[in-house]
Structure formats: C-alpha cells, structure tokens
Amino acid sequence: MSKIWLIAQREYLTRVRKKSFIIMSLLGPLITAAIFAVPVIIATMSDSGKVVAVADAGGLFTDKLPEAKDDISFTRVSADLPTAKAAFKKAKYDALLYVPKLDMANPNGFQVFSRKGLGMSLQRDIEQTVENAVEAQRLKKAGIDQALLNTMKADVDLQTISLSDDGERSSSTGVSTGVAYVCGFLIYMFIFIYGIQIMRGVMEEKTNRIVEVVISSVKPFELMMGKVLGIAGVGFTQLALWIVLSFGIMSAVTGSISPEKIAQKRVEQVNAAAGSTATVQAKETRKEGNEIIQALKSADINVALVAACFLFYFLGGYLFYGALFGAIGSAVDSETDTQQFMMPVTMPLVLTFVVSQAVLTTNPNGQVAVWMSMIPFTSPIAMMMRLPFGGVPMWQLAVSMLLLIAGFLGTIWLAGRIYRVGILMYGKKVTYGELSKWLFYKG
Amino acid sequence: MPFCAVKPILQVQDVRKQYANHTALDGVSLEVPEGSIFGLLGPNGAGKTSLIRIITQITGPDGGQILFRGEPLNPSHIGQIGYLPEERGLYKKMKVGEQLLYLAQLKGLSKADATTKIKKWLERFDIKTWADKNVEDLSKGMQQKVQFIATVLHDPALLILDEPFSGFDPINANLLKDEILRLRSEGTSIIFSTHRMESVEEMCDHIALINRSQKVLDGRVSDVRNAYRSQIYEVEGRGHLMITHPDFEELEQSKRENEHFRVLVKLHAGAKPNDLLRYLIGAGQVEVQAFREQIPSINEIFIRRVRETHPDYVPETDSLPA
Numbered sequence: 129m130s131k132i133w134l135i136a137q138r139e140y141l142t143r144v145r146k147k148s149f150i151i152m153s154l155l156g157p158l159i160t161a162a163i164f165a166v167p168v169i170i171a172t173m174s175d176s177g178k179v180v181a182v183a184d185a186g187g188l189f190t191d192k193l194p195e196a197k198d199d200i201s202f203t204r205v206s207a208d209l210p211t212a213k214a215a216f217k218k219a220k221y222d223a224l225l226y227v228p229k230l231d232m233a234n235p236n237g238f239q240v241f242s243r244k245g246l247g248m249s250l251q252r253d254i255e256q257t258v259e260n261a262v263e264a265q266r267l268k269k270a271g272i273d274q275a276l277l278n279t280m281k282a283d284v285d286l287q288t289i290s291l292s293d294d295g296e297r298s299s300s301t302g303v304s305t306g307v308a309y310v311c312g313f314l315i316y317m318f319i320f321i322y323g324i325q326i327m328r329g330v331m332e333e334k335t336n337r338i339v340e341v342v343i344s345s346v347k348p349f350e351l352m353m354g355k356v357l358g359i360a361g362v363g364f365t366q367l368a369l370w371i372v373l374s375f376g377i378m379s380a381v382t383g384s385i386s387p388e389k390i391a392q393k394r395v396e397q398v399n400a401a402a403g404s405t406a407t408v409q410a411k412e413t414r415k416e417g418n419e420i421i422q423a424l425k426s427a428d429i430n431v432a433l434v435a436a437c438f439l440f441y442f443l444g445g446y447l448f449y450g451a452l453f454g455a456i457g458s459a460v461d462s463e464t465d466t467q468q469f470m471m472p473v474t475m476p477l478v479l480t481f482v483v484s485q486a487v488l489t490t491n492p493n494g495q496v497a498v499w500m501s502m503i504p505f506t507s508p509i510a511m512m513m514r515l516p517f518g519g520v521p522m523w524q525l526a527v528s529m530l531l532l533i534a535g536f537l538g539t540i541w542l543a544g545r546i547y548r549v550g551i552l553m554y555g556k557k558v559t560y561g562e563l564s565k566w567l568f569y570k571g
Numbered sequence: 572m573p574f575c576a577v578k579p580i581l582q583v584q585d586v587r588k589q590y591a592n593h594t595a596l597d598g599v600s601l602e603v604p605e606g607s608i609f610g611l612l613g614p615n616g617a618g619k620t621s622l623i624r625i626i627t628q629i630t631g632p633d634g635g636q637i638l639f640r641g642e643p644l645n646p647s648h649i650g651q652i653g654y655l656p657e658e659r660g661l662y663k664k665m666k667v668g669e670q671l672l673y674l675a676q677l678k679g680l681s682k683a684d685a686t687t688k689i690k691k692w693l694e695r696f697d698i699k700t701w702a703d704k705n706v707e708d709l710s711k712g713m714q715q716k717v718q719f720i721a722t723v724l725h726d727p728a729l730l731i732l733d734e735p736f737s738g739f740d741p742i743n744a745n746l747l748k749d750e751i752l753r754l755r756s757e758g759t760s761i762i763f764s765t766h767r768m769e770s771v772e773e774m775c776d777h778i779a780l781i782n783r784s785q786k787v788l789d790g791r792v793s794d795v796r797n798a799y800r801s802q803i804y805e806v807e808g809r810g811h812l813m814i815t816h817p818d819f820e821e822l823e824q825s826k827r828e829n830e831h832f833r834v835l836v837k838l839h840a841g842a843k844p845n846d847l848l849r850y851l852i853g854a855g856q857v858e859v860q861a862f863r864e865q866i867p868s869i870n871e872i873f874i875r876r877v878r879e880t881h882p883d884y885v886p887e888t889d890s891l892p893a
Contacts, residue, residue, distance in 0.1 A: 134676055142665060337660030341721065344627040344654040345677040552629070554658070565591055 131346045135354025139329065140361045153366055157373035178250060181205045181221040183212035186230035188265065194257045200250065202257075216241060225254060232269065235262050305489050307516040311438050312488075312509045314367070316481050319445050319508070320474070322363045323453035327466065329355055330457030330551070339551045348548035352458075353540070356450045360443065367442075434515050440529060445508025447536040449473065455543035458550030459558045476505035484513055492517040502528050504535025542567065580605040580640055580729055580760045581626065587634035588621050595621035597784040598635070603729070603762060603777070608755055610775035610792075611764040612869065617781040619764045620657060623733055626762075627654045639729075650679040653727030657734040657764075659718055661706045667717055668693075668702035671724060678725040685724065692720045696746075712743050719747060723754065730754065731762045748774065772869040780873050788876045792869070799872040802838045803865040804847060807831075810857030816850055818842040832857075835865065 143149055178200045182189060185207045193202045202225075205212045209226055216224040223246060228237040238258055240246060246254075264274060330352075333339040342351055456469040480488075480500060487496045492514040500510035501520075507528050514520050549566040550558070581603040588596040596618045603609045611619050624630045626637060628649060637644040639651070662670055668689060675685035693699045696716050706714060715738065723730065732751075736744045751774065755761055763771045772778070772792065779789035788795065803822065806812075809830045814821045818839050825834035836847060844864065851859055867875075 131677060134673070138673055142662075333662075336663060337656075337658040338662060340629070340656035340658050341654070341660070341674065341718075342677065343629050344652070344656070345649060345674070345679075552624075 132350045132354045132357065135346065135351055136358035136361065139355050139358025140365075143325070143359065143362045144365060149362070149366070153369040154373070156366070156370045157377050178222045179203055179220070180254060181212065181216055181219070181224045183207055183209055183224060183226045185209070186227040188227045188230060188258070188261050194261060200253055213241065223250065223254065225258070227258075230262075232262070232265060304516040304518075307434065308489050308492075308513040309484075311434070311512040311516065312481065312484060315438075315442055315445050315508050315512055316477060318363055318367070318442060319449045319477060322359050322446060323449045325359050325362075326355060326450050327453040327457035328463075329359070330454050330547070331460065331463070331466075334458065334551055334554075335461070343548075343551070348551060349544045352451070352454050352544055352547050356447065356454060356540075359450070360446055363446065430518065437515055437525070438512060441508040441512050441532070444504075444529070444532040444536055448504055448508070448532065448539050449477070451536065451540040451543035455546040455550070458547040459553075459563060460550075461554065461556075465557070477509065480506040480509040484509070488513040489517075493519050498524065502531060504532045507532055545569075578605050578640075579603055579638075581762075582638040582641075583622070583626070583635070584637070585635035586622065586625060586632045586637065588618075588625065588630070589633050594784050596625075596632070599781065599784075599786050600635075601779045601786060601789055603760060605760055606755065606758050607776040608751070608761045608763060608771075608774050610768075610771050610778035610869075611762055611781065612768045612771075612778055612873065613766060613781035615766050617766075618784045619766075619781055620733060622781070623654070623656075623731055623762070623764055627652060627731060650725060651728045653722045653725065653730045655719065655722040655730075655732045655735055657737065661714060661717060661721075663707040664705060666703055666705055667709070670706060671717070671721055674721045675724045680725050688724050688726075689720075692724060696720065711738075712740050715739050715743050716746070719750070723750075727759065729760050729762065731764070733764045734767075735763065735765070736767070768870045768873060769868055778869060780869075780876060782873075782877050783881075787880060788872070795869070795872060796866060799867050799875060801865050801867050801871075804836050804838070804844055805833065805861070805863050805865055806836060806847075806851065806859060807833045807861035808851075808857050808859040812851075812857050814850075819847055819850065 180200060180202050181204075182193060182202050183205055184190070189202075189204075193204060196202065203221070205215045205221075205224070212224060212226065222242065224241040226239040226241070228239075240251070240254060267274060267277065333342070333351075339351075346354075452473050456466055456473065459469065460466050483496075483500075487494065487500070488510060491497060497510065497514055500506040501514050501524065511520070511525070511528050515525075545567045546563055549569055556562075579602040583599060583601045585598050585600050586596050587598055588594070599618070599622060611622070613619055621630075625632050626644070628644065628646065639648045642648075665673070671689045671692075672682065672685050675688065676682065680688070689702075690699075693702060698713070698716060701709065701713065701717070706717065709717065722732075730751075735747060735751075739747060751761060763775060765771055775792055777789070777791055778795060780787045790798075810832070811830075812827075812832050812834060814834075814836065819842065820837045820839060822835040822837055826832065827834075838844070838847060844862075848859070848862060851857060
C-alpha cells in the first residue's frame with residue numbers, strides 16, 4: 129500500500145509540475161470565460177453603425193424613415209435611382225435600398241445595392257424593415273391603428289412545475305438541461321483526457337524500458353494502481369483549479385462587462401453614430417441578465433445531491449475507464465497500435481454523449497435513460513445527465529452506484545491481468561485472442 | 572577464493588515455466604554460493620531471462636521452488652535483491668537525484684537512508700553534479716552509470732545482472748567490472764546472465780549453462796574446465812617438424828613458415844604432455860620454444876556439451892567469440 133502511495137505521489141508530482149498542466153489550468157478558465165464573454169463582446173462590437181441609404185421613389189417612407197435598429201440606421205438620398213447610385217458611390221453607405229413605385233397589393237421590385245454583398249443579418253433586417261413598412265401602410269389603408277394592434281399581441285412564458293411525492297416544486301427545464309450538459313461533458317472530458325494520460329504513461333514506461341526495473345520492486349498491480357490514483361489526483365487538482373479560477377475570472381469579467389456597462393457603452397456608441405432607441409435595448413439586456421440569475425435561483429436542483437453525485441461519478445467513471453486505458457497502454461508498443469483497442473473502450477462513452485439529447489435530457493426518466501444510468505459503461509455520464517432534472521428514485525441511484533463500484537473493481541482486476549503480461553511483451557502485435565489468454569496466465 | 576563448503580544464497584529447485592506455446596524452463600535446478608560471481612550462460616532464448624524473472628518475483632514458476640538463504644522466496648526478499656534487467660531505462664523527464672530516491676524508496680529504503688546512500692554513490696562515481704540534471708540531458712554512458720547506481724543503491728545481498736555489458740561503452744564496462752569485483756569482495760553474491768560467454772568467464776567463480784530450457788552443465792569454473800580439458804597442446808619452435816607417432820595427432824590449424832612452426836597437437840590413448848615433449852626433443856630435429864595446453868573457453872565447452880546431447884546443434888552466430 130505504501131508503495132502504491134509512493135508511485136501515485138511520483139505520478140502526481142511529475143505531472144503537476146509539467147508546463148502543459150500549468151498552461152491547461154490557466155487556459156481552461158480563460159476558455160470558459162471566453163465562452164461567456166465573447167458573444168457579449170461580439171454583440172457590442174459587430175455591425176456597429178451600418179448605414180443604409182434609402183432611395184424612396186415609391187414613397188413608402190414618406191412620413192418618416194424607419195427607426196434605427198440593431199445598429200442599422202437609415203438615411204434618405206435622392207429618389208432618382210441614377211443620382212442615388214452616384215451618391216452611394218461617393219458616400220460611405222453600406223447599402224442602398226431602392227423603393228420603386230409600388231402597387232400596395234403586390235409590392236415588388238425592391239432593390240438593394242451594396243459594395244461587397246450584404247451579410248445575412250443585414251439583408252434580413254432590411255427585408256424586415258420593408259415588410260413592416262408595407263404592413264403598416266396596408267393597416268393604415270384598412271383603418272387599423274398600429275397601437276391597437278400592439279395591445280392585442282400576447283407574450284406567454286410557461287412556468288414548469290414538477291409534481292412529485294415530495295410535493296410541488298417549480299423547476300426550470302432550461303437550467304436543468306444546462307447543468308446536465310455541464311456535468312456530463314466534464315465527466316466525458318475528464319475520462320478521455322486522463323484516461324489517455326494513463327495509457328500514455330504506461331506506454332512511456334514500456335518504451336523507456338524502465339518498467340522491468342520498477343516491477344522488480346513492486347507488483348505490476350501496484351504500479352498500475354499507483355498510476356491510476358496519481359493521475360486521478362492530477363485531474364481533481366485541475367478541476368479544482370478550473371472551478372476556482374473560473375469563478376475568479378468570471379466575477380472579474382462580469383464586473384467589467386456587466387450588462388449595465390455594455391448598455392451604457394452601446395448608448396454612447398449609438399448616440400455618436402445615429403442616436404435613437406438604444407436605451408430601450410439596454411434595458412432589455414439588463415432584463416435578460418436578471419432573468420438568468422432568477423432562473424438559477426428558482427430552478428429547483430438539489431445542489432448538494434448533484435454535487436456529491438458528480439464527485440462520485442467523476443471518480444467512479446474515471447476508475448472504470450482509466451484501468452482499461454492502462455491495459456491498452458500495456459498491450460501495445462506504439463500509439464498507432466492503440467486504435468483497434470481504443471474504439472470498443474471509448475464507444476460507450478461517445479455513444480452516451482451522442483444520444484444524450486435525444487434520450488437523456490428530453491426524457492430523463494424514460495426507460496432507455498434509466499437503463500443507461502445503471503450500466504457502468506454509460507452510467508457516469510447518463511446518471512449525471514438525469515440527476516439535475518430530479519425525480520431519480522433513491523433505489524436507482526443506489527443500484528447505479530453499486531454497479532459502478534462493482535464495475536470498476538472488475539475492470540481494474542481485468543486490466544491488472546492484461547497489464548502484468550503486456551508490460552513485458554515487446555515487439556508483438558497483440559490480438560483480442562491473445563489478450564483473453566493473458567487473463568488466465570498464472571502469476 | 573574460499574574452498575570450504577559455502578552456504579548457497581539461492582537454491583533453484585526443479586523450476587518449470589510454461590508459456591502459451593513454449594516451455595521456457597524445463598526442470599532447472601542450480602545453487603548460487605554466497606559471495607561468489609555466478610555465470611548464468613546460454614544462447615539467446617535459452618530461458619535465462621525467464622529464470623531471472625522468477626528469481627526477481629516478476630513472475631512465478633509453474634513448478635518447483637526457489638529458496639533464498641534457505642527460506643522459500645517471498646516478497647520480503649525483494650529488498651535484498653538488486654536487478655539490472657536487459658531491457659532497462661530511466662524516466663527521461665525526471666532528475667537524476669529524484670529518480671534514484673524514488674527507485675530506492677520503492678525497494679523499501681527510508682527517504683533519509685536513501686538520500687545518504689545516493690550521495691555516497693554519486694561521490695564514488697564522481698558524478699555529484701548530475702543530481703539536478705534531467706535524465707534526458709545525460710549521455711548514454713552517463714545514464715548507464717545512473718542505472719547501475721539504481722541497481723545497487725539498497726545494498727542488495729544478491730545482485731542480478733542480465734546482459735550487463737550490452738549497451739555499455741568500453742570505459743563504463745570496465746568501471747562496471749571493477750565495481751562488481753569490489754562488491755563481491757564486500758560479500759555481495761552476483762548472478763551474471765549473458766549469451767556472450769567469453770565476456771564474463773574470467774570473472775565468474777561458478778557457472779551454469781542453459782540451453783533450450785534445460786541446464787546442460789554447472790559447477791566451479793575450474794572444475795568445468797578440468798572436466799573438459801581438450802588434450803590439445805600448442806607447440807612453437809624452430810626446425811622441420813614431422814609428427815609420425817600414433818599417440819600424437821597434428822591438427823589442421825598448424826602454421827609453418829620457413830624454419831618456424833606453431834602446431835596444435837592432440838594427445839590420444841592416455842598419452843601425457845611429457846610424452847609429447849620427450850618425443851619432440853628426442854627426434855632432435857627441432858628446438859622447442861613454447862609449449863602450452865590449449866585451455867578450452869567456456870564457449871567451446873558449451874558447444875561441446877550441447878553437441879553431446881543434441882548432435883544436430885548449430886550454435887547461434889552471436890554466441891561464438893568474435
């Protein structure tokens with residue numbers, strides 16, 4: 129046991145001290161932060177101040193030009209198309225919208241000129257504007273007031289409440305789905321990254337030819353377990369660093385790019401350019417931000433249970449697969465030979481993740497989801513994707529955990545049998561038949 | 572060299588090992604006397620490494636048993652055995668000092684104990700400055716020294732060296748030889764395993780020859796040599812030599828150049844070397860300048876012994892002396 133500890137210590141320290149580990153630890157949260165921050169930043173920067181010139185020969189915008197929206201502003205130019213084109217060429221407009229003489233029943237012949245082709249969103253926005261204007265004209269003709277119409281529009285949000293034995297609990301499917309994906313993805317990623325590290329570590333010892341020196345001092349099983357546990361430690365350290373740093377960076381980021389500040393920035397930008405209704409938008413952005421916080425608060429997720437189970441399945445899944453990755457590493461001489469053995473091992477993992485949307489998050493208590501959360505090959509991810517939705521009976525959780533424990537004891541035993549033969553086997557292409565024989569070799 | 576009966580440090584008794592499709596060891600028995608250098612010799616694939624892996628408890632035997640100082644071999648003996656495998660290496664990205672500490676601790680040494688021993692050995696090899704270097708920054712020869720230190724750091728009572736000189740450059744090979752002899756003089760028992768028999772025969776006190784999973788011969792080197800005396804004598808001198816006596820057979824490898832000759836003569840029918848000398852002098856035609864017995868090398872003995880049991884045996888080319 130003390131030797132396993134020694135080996136785990138070495139595996140842990142050599143990895144944690146590596147530059148790649150430090151870089152990954154710092155980069156992980158930055159990437160997380162980027163995922164949150166980039167859309168916000170892009171939203172504040174892109175499409176800023178597109179100006180569309182309107183040559184209104186049809187008189188569609190006689191009363192007033194359309195209001196600026198999404199950073200697109202409109203300006204009037206000569207209604208005569210050739211003159212407008214000339215003006216368009218001289219001035220720095222992004223697009224020229226030509227409105228021909230119109231038949232209101234069948235409006236046609238709108239043209240948009242641009243220098244480099246329009247972006248999808250700009251084209252859509254102009255189309256929308258024209259459609260709105262035509263609709264408004266028609267409504268006016270039919271004698272319907274726009275304001276009256278607006279009061280008739282309805283906007284309904286459903287509040288979802290899960291009805292269970294424990295009574296009514298309001299839940300938020302959106303937030304549950306988010307938590308499910310984050311948990312599932314973290315476990316998936318962790319098993320892959322660190323499972324492959326185990327495999328590489330075993331192969332390194334084998335190709336370095338140090339393995340025989342080491343196993344004349346310790347049992348192959350101790351060497352394997354030390355490696356598996358040491359690398360698990362590395363994974364937990366990385367996870368902890370990510371969580372701590374992510375929170376740090378996120379709070380720093382949200383401090384500087386809070387919705388209020390973004391809104392303010394936008395107001396300044398837009399005011400400088402066209403000056404219009406940006407304040408309304410700013411308010412909306414703020415409302416959105418509040419909604420997310422509200423949802424997180426109102427979502428009834430048993431945080432303690434989910435967190436505890438996450439740690440369990442995180443470790444259990446890693447042990448289950450890690451040992452198998454170690455066995456693969458022992459059986460081959462080079463990375464290219466690993467492919468044939470990697471496939472069947474990683475298949476259930478990939479499969480779980482692929483079907484997660486169709487099966488797990490949409491129907492978290494359906495039959496397939498229940499079965500997948502029981503079988504140790506898929507349970508670490510499947511159960512973690514069910515749990516945030518609630519309604520997993522305690523007995524199912526207990527069975528799933530017991531099966532996973534039995535599962536990883538089984539794979540570790542299996543891997544140990546393959547490992548002790550494999551690490552001393554050089555220059556031999558190993559087949560499945562060969563591997564199955566190794567299981568029954570005597571000491 | 573002690574002649575009294577020495578207690579064996581290791582007794583291998585009728586050990587068998589079977590792999591999926593071949594027998595690696597087929598009832599091998601041998602004894603390694605305490606404080607001696609024991610040569611485990613045989614061509615590649617004879618079963619030497621299989622036997623060593625059983626002694627180092629990397630694998631277990633399918634049959635038979637092994638006694639270490641009279642006790643059945645068990646994990647408590649691991650700390651008393653040092654093993655330099657044929658397939659050897661070090662962690663490339665680890666510092667020399669850390670690596671030695673790690674390997675010594677795996678052998679059961681305490682951290683403090685290991686640290687003082689590492690210091691002692693680094694000083695002995697005059698490589699103290701390497702302790703903080705990464706292994707990958709060392710030359711091959713330097714790595715070999717570190718490797719050897721890792722093997723002997725825990726003061727093993729039994730040192731097992733599998734093809735110790737393969738991969739060692741001549742300077743390090745000599746250093747290694749000196750260290751091995753020094754360790755023996757301090758009481759360490761050493762097992763040498765090699766297929767290059769000529770490289771160790773001058774160092775070994777005892778040998779065992781293994782061929783095709785079986786032991787074919789063992790004993791003290793001097794006894795083995797005596798048992799396999801060739802009865803061939805080399806004679807050098809001047810004059811026109813003609814051997815016609817039926818007891819003396821001149822072998823083909825003889826050389827004659829003008830007046831000089833160097834011939835190999837085999838004695839038949841119980842003839843003694845003195846008889847040959849008398850015959851040479853009695854003929855009066857020649858002047859004998861040198862007369863010595865052709866001592867068979869262990870390699871030649873091995874080939875002869877194997878031919879006795881397997882007449883069709885063709886030695887592997889790399890088991891022949893260069």
